[in-house]
C-alpha cells in the first residue's frame with residue numbers, strides 16, 4: 427500500500443482537530459444551556475405564580491402596583507371545588523393543586539360531552555381552583571378561572587362575581603391569540619368596564635349573560651344581562667359568550683354558584 431504524503435497526513439490531522447474543537451465547543455455550550463435551564467426553572471415558576479396572582483388581584487379590584495404582592499394576596503383564599511356537586515373539597519391542597527395538569531390526567535378529568543362543549547374546552551379537571559376575596563372575614567367576591575375558544579385561539583381569563591354569585595364585578599383575559607385591533611377588544615379596559623354590574627342569572631335562575639352583536643339597545647329589556655360586542659369582531663365576542671355559557675352553566679360552576687346563592691357556600 428502506498429504511504430500517504432506528508433501534506434495528506436497534515437490535512438487529515440487538521441480536519442480531525444477542527445472536528446474535536448467543534449465537538450468540545452458544542453458540549454460546553456449545551457451543558458451551559460442545560461444548566462441555565464435547570465438553575466432558572468424555580469425563578470420561572472415563581473414568576474408564573476406572581477403573574478397569576480397579579481391577574482387575580484387585578485380582576486378582584488385589589489391590585490396596587492406599589493404594594494407587596496404576597497401581602498395583597500392574603501385577602502384571597504384559594505379553594506378547590508368539585509364541579510359536579512359544587513362542594514368545597516378539603517382533601518386537596520389549593521396551594522399545590524394545578525387544574526391544568528389535572529385536566530390532562532384521565533383519572534382526574536372528564537371529557538366534556540360535545541353537545542355541552544360550546545366553548546370547545548375538550549376536557550376539564552373534575553376539580554376547579556376558585557378564589558374567594560374576603561373583606562373582614564366575609565365573602566366579598568368570587569374569582570372564577572374561565573377558558574375556551576374565541577375565533578383563532580383559546581382565551582384564558584378570570585370572571586369576578588360579587589358575593590351574590592350573580593352580579594359581575596370584572597372580567598379579564600390574560601392570554602389569547604385574537605387579532606390585534608379586532609378580537610383583542612376583550613382586553614381593553616373600556617370593554618371590561620361594560621361588564622361591571624351586569625347580571626349572570628335572571629330572576630328565574632336562567633343563565634342570561636352574553637356578548638351581543640354590536641351595541642346593546644338602551645331599551646333592551648335584557649340590557650342587564652347583555653354586553654356590547656365590537657362591530658367587525660363579532661366572532662370573538664361569540665366565543666366569550668360561549669365561555670360564559672359553559673363555565674357558568676350546569677357542567678361548569680353552576681352547582682357551586684347555586685350553593686353560594688343559597689347561602690350554603692361557606
Ligand SMILES: Cc1cc2nc3c(=O)[nH]c(=O)nc-3n(C[C@H](O)[C@H](O)[C@H](O)COP(=O)(O)O)c2cc1C
Nearest residue numbers: 577604605608609610656657658659660661662663
Ligand atoms: C385577518 C383577519 C383577522 C380577523 N380577526 C378577527 C378576530 O380576532 N376576531 C373577530 O371576531 N373577527 C376577526 N376577523 C373578522 C371575522 O372574520 C368576521 O368577519 C367578524 O368577526 C364578523 O363580525 P361582524 O359580523 O361584526 O362583521 C378577522 C378578519 C380577518 C380578515
